[in-house]
Amino acid sequence: MQNCQGTGYVTTDLAFLDEQKQICEICEGKRFKEEVLTYKLNGKNITDVLAMTIAESLEFFEDKEISKKLQAMNDVGLSYLTLGQPLSTLSGGECQRIKLAGELHKKGSIYVMDEPTTGLHTSDIQNLLDIMNRLVDTGNTVVVIEHNLDVIRQADWIIDVGPEGGKRGGQILYEGTPANLKNSKESLTAQYI
Numbered sequence: 286m287q288n289c290q291g292t293g294y295v296t297t298d299l300a301f302l303d304e305q306k307q308i309c310e311i312c313e314g315k316r317f318k319e320e321v322l323t324y325k326l327n328g329k330n331i332t333d334v335l336a337m338t339i340a341e342s343l344e345f346f347e348d349k350e351i352s353k354k355l356q357a358m359n360d361v362g363l364s365y366l367t368l369g370q371p372l373s374t375l376s377g378g379e380c381q382r383i384k385l386a387g388e389l390h391k392k393g394s395i396y397v398m399d400e401p402t403t404g405l406h407t408s409d410i411q412n413l414l415d416i417m418n419r420l421v422d423t424g425n426t427v428v429v430i431e432h433n434l435d436v437i438r439q440a441d442w443i444i445d446v447g448p449e450g451g452k453r454g455g456q457i458l459y460e461g462t463p464a465n466l467k468n469s470k471e472s473l474t475a476q477y478i
């Protein structure tokens with residue numbers, strides 16, 4: 286679509302005002318030429334396909350290569366996104382999970398995550414924990430720096446650094462399994478776990 290460059294929107298830049306975004310009047314937001322829209326796959330044209338959620342498209346596509354990628358998106362908890370959703374509209378957490386989706390099939394890698402639960406809802410934290418476990422189960426190593434107790438509890442090995450932050454931190458207070466952490470007298474985390 287030439288009028289809107291395939292975005293479905295036309296933006297007008299008015300010097301002193303905010304940008305105005307309007308639905309493209311030529312394609313009516315469908316993003317493609319009439320000619321392109323006549324092509325169909327199992328009764329759906331490209332606009333219909335782009336409007337599908339990941340969950341819906343998992344049922345729609347039979348091609349294995351496509352299904353694999355959709356399944357990964359589903360597994361990182363993004364089943365509600367539509368295929369046509371522009372990347373610029375995704376939240377930081379959603380972008381991170383898309384990155385993770387691309388990693389799920391790999392083996393023997395080491396992942397370092399710095400406070401990955403920051404800004405996530407409780408239900409999303411569970412999703413993230415599932416992904417971490419899956420990475421570990423398939424032969425990867427996941428190193429996580431976290432304050433979140435749910436994440437700490439499900440680690441295989443904990444290194445507790447403290448007792449506080451900055452100058453008053455930096456000491457290793459505990460090293461071992463979550464189960465043994467409870468017996469540690471030095472660790473502050475032990476009181477909360």
Ligand SMILES: [Zn+2]
Pocket residue numbers: 286287288289290291292293294309310311312313314315316317
């Ligand atoms: Zn258009």
